[in-house]
Amino acid sequence: MASPAHKATSVRPAAPVALLVLAGIGATFFVVPLLGLVLRTPWGATWDQLRSPEVLTALRLSLLASVSATAIALALGVPLAWTLARLTFPGRAVLRAVTVLPMVLPPVVGGVALLLAFGRSGLFGGWLATAFGVHLPFTTAGAILAETFVAMPFLVITVEAGLRSMDTRFEDAARTLGASRWTVLWRVTLPLIRPSLVAGAVLCWARALGEFGATITFAGNFPGRTQTMPLAVYLALETNPDAAIVLSLVLLAVSLAVLIGLRDRWLGSS
Amino acid sequence: MRRGIGSFELDVDLRVEPGEVVAVLGPNGAGKTSILRGLAGLLPLDAGRVALDGVVLEEPAAGRFVPSERRPIGMVFQDYLLFPHLTVLENVAFGLRSRGTPKPAALATARQWLERVGLAGEAQRKPRSLSGGQAQRVALARALATNPALLLLDEPMAALDASTRVELRRDLRRHLESFRGVRLLVTHDPVEAMAMADRLVILEHGRVLQSGTPAEVTQRPRSRYVADLVGVNLFRGRANNNVITITDGGSLMATGASDGEVFAVVHPRTVALYRSRPDGTPRNVWEGRAVDLDFEGDRVRVQVAGPPAIVAEVTPAAISELGLDRGDRVWIGVKATEISVYPA
Numbered sequence: 001m002a003s004p005a006h007k008a009t010s011v012r013p014a015a016p017v018a019l020l021v022l023a024g025i026g027a028t029f030f031v032v033p034l035l036g037l038v039l040r041t042p043w044g045a046t047w048d049q050l051r052s053p054e055v056l057t058a059l060r061l062s063l064l065a066s067v068s069a070t071a072i073a074l075a076l077g078v079p080l081a082w083t084l085a086r087l088t089f090p091g092r093a094v095l096r097a098v099t100v101l102p103m104v105l106p107p108v109v110g111g112v113a114l115l116l117a118f119g120r121s122g123l124f125g126g127w128l129a130t131a132f133g134v135h136l137p138f139t140t141a142g143a144i145l146a147e148t149f150v151a152m153p154f155l156v157i158t159v160e161a162g163l164r165s166m167d168t169r170f171e172d173a174a175r176t177l178g179a180s181r182w183t184v185l186w187r188v189t190l191p192l193i194r195p196s197l198v199a200g201a202v203l204c205w206a207r208a209l210g211e212f213g214a215t216i217t218f219a220g221n222f223p224g225r226t227q228t229m230p231l232a233v234y235l236a237l238e239t240n241p242d243a244a245i246v247l248s249l250v251l252l253a254v255s256l257a258v259l260i261g262l263r264d265r266w267l268g269s270s
Numbered sequence: 271m272r273r274g275i276g277s278f279e280l281d282v283d284l285r286v287e288p289g290e291v292v293a294v295l296g297p298n299g300a301g302k303t304s305i306l307r308g309l310a311g312l313l314p315l316d317a318g319r320v321a322l323d324g325v326v327l328e329e330p331a332a333g334r335f336v337p338s339e340r341r342p343i344g345m346v347f348q349d350y351l352l353f354p355h356l357t358v359l360e361n362v363a364f365g366l367r368s369r370g371t372p373k374p375a376a377l378a379t380a381r382q383w384l385e386r387v388g389l390a391g392e393a394q395r396k397p398r399s400l401s402g403g404q405a406q407r408v409a410l411a412r413a414l415a416t417n418p419a420l421l422l423l424d425e426p427m428a429a430l431d432a433s434t435r436v437e438l439r440r441d442l443r444r445h446l447e448s449f450r451g452v453r454l455l456v457t458h459d460p461v462e463a464m465a466m467a468d469r470l471v472i473l474e475h476g477r478v479l480q481s482g483t484p485a486e487v488t489q490r491p492r493s494r495y496v497a498d499l500v501g502v503n504l505f506r507g508r509a510n511n512n513v514i515t516i517t518d519g520g521s522l523m524a525t526g527a528s529d530g531e532v533f534a535v536v537h538p539r540t541v542a543l544y545r546s547r548p549d550g551t552p553r554n555v556w557e558g559r560a561v562d563l564d565f566e567g568d569r570v571r572v573q574v575a576g577p578p579a580i581v582a583e584v585t586p587a588a589i590s591e592l593g594l595d596r597g598d599r600v601w602i603g604v605k606a607t608e609i610s611v612y613p614a
Contacts, residue, residue, distance in 0.1 A: 173345070
């Protein structure tokens with residue numbers, strides 16, 4: 001702060017007072033709820049709550065579902081991102097819009113749409129049931145499907161942006177060295193966009209972990225089967241507020257960790 | 271080969287003999303890199319033919335196209351494009367691995383190549399930490415490790431410091447000499463082209479203007495671009511009975527010119543300047559206006575508007591003796607025997 005440059009900035013024309021007041025209220029608006037959560041946490045009982053069967057069950061299921069959703073999103077989302085970034089074909093804009101839609105769609109609507117497609121009497125649901133004996137609604141697989149539906153767009157747009165900004169001449173260089181398209185993808189393209197892959201996967205996972213609307217609509221709320229953490233929080237608020245708070249705290253910690261992990265990408269250096 | 275790129279069309283006929291180093295020389299935007307990309311299969315042709323050692327790699331009319339990864343080529347890119355996530359050794363082994371050589375054998379061969387270019391000690395480093403000259407040698411080793419039949423180099427010296435360029439050019443020339451296959455490099459730097467190549471191909475606006483040994487090209491330039499590079503006056507016109515009628519206006523008298531379309535080259539040092547009309551010797555005398563005086567060390571290049579326009583190179587002493595300044599009228603004298611004429 002002793003440098004002349006800093007002094008110069010500190011004597012810049014003062015910001016309008018009204019603006020600062022409003023900004024302060026805005027900041028408070030974010031801080032107060034978090035403060036409420038942290039202050040109301042029964043710290044003494046936290047450990048016991050964390051080890052209670054209902055919390056553990058929800059934790060385990062949430063981890064399983066969110067990691068599976070991320071894995072599926074990687075397997076399907078990376079090829080989709082590559083297609084959107086590298087190929088020109090009619091309808092590409094439409095395809096991208098459809099891919100990104102779940103990001104802005106109310107999750108409940110996503111859940112309803114999934115029910116209508118994969119439900120017992122849905123578009124594919126009946127066929128899945130008769131042909132393969134697969135029932136998605138109200139199962140863990142259904143919860144994973146719902147989370148994937150809502151979370152995959154985050155991975156797709158992050159990876160697509162990475163693919164667009166990479167220098168494709170590296171791929172040319174690999175091809176002149178005899179690498180097939182597949183080798184180029186695995187040994188050059190994906191390693192070069194690794195930061196985008198990691199960021200996309202983390203964002204996707206965080207979104208999947210917090211998914212509520214589509215999951216409860218499509219998969220229901222069965223403890224141990226489809227009751228993920230957000231669902232458990234919502235329910236526990238009525239019956240066992242302390243458990244709700246502890247679960248919320250876990251989710252908050254995860255969010256903070258994601259934010260810190262991606263700080264270079266999101267918070268900027270300035 | 272022919273290929274349209276936007277409003278630009280590349281149309282060249284290029285032949286490289288085995289054992290020969292050919293440099294494609296041309297200004298930026300002439301289509302040099304496109305030629306390399308076309309040969310490498312990275313830029314499919316609209317028409318034409320690419321053949322290497324008698325094997326046709328590409329011929330759109332015949333529906334033939336061998337993709338890059340199956341062409342026996344090695345390419346050194348302008349900024350080398352070493353894979354940043356791999357070590358130097360892995361970079362050099364990349365081509366062999368991609369072509370199915372088992373990992374231990376590929377790494378062993380890569381190690382030999384690094385030794386040949388004097389970088390065995392840098393094998394485990396990442397490309398980011400290399401100097402420009404080291405990166406260039408890694409790129410060369412990577413391109414040669416697969417034992418290609420054709421080596422393509424895109425502006426191999428452009429990414430290097432001016433201070434190290436001379437030495438690195440000699441190194442590169444030596445490495446190129448030890449390679450048996452066909453070698454083609456493109457550059458916009460005439461010094462680099464002449465230092466490295468046995469034959470020059472002058473490219474401008476996607477067309478080949480001239481091809482020949484560096485000596486042939488510099489002694490008998492066939493384009494304004496080369497004439498400017500070499501620093502000589504180039505005229506194009508029609509010769510009849512030792513009188514050349516210049517296309518851009520004016521005429522010159524030259525001895526030994528065969529009739530027909532010709533180029534005439536006049537070296538600026540052989541152009542004499544006078545304040546008043548000279549008597550006697552020079553066969554070509556005309557008056558013009560000195561539009562620009564350019565002091566370069568102990569020489570002054572005087573641009574005179576014609577017709578014909580010409581550049582004279584004289585000493586600063588001569589300038590002060592003539593009392594010549596920008597905008598002054600001046601007489602020009604060129605001996606007929608100092609004009610070299612060759613068919614266009």
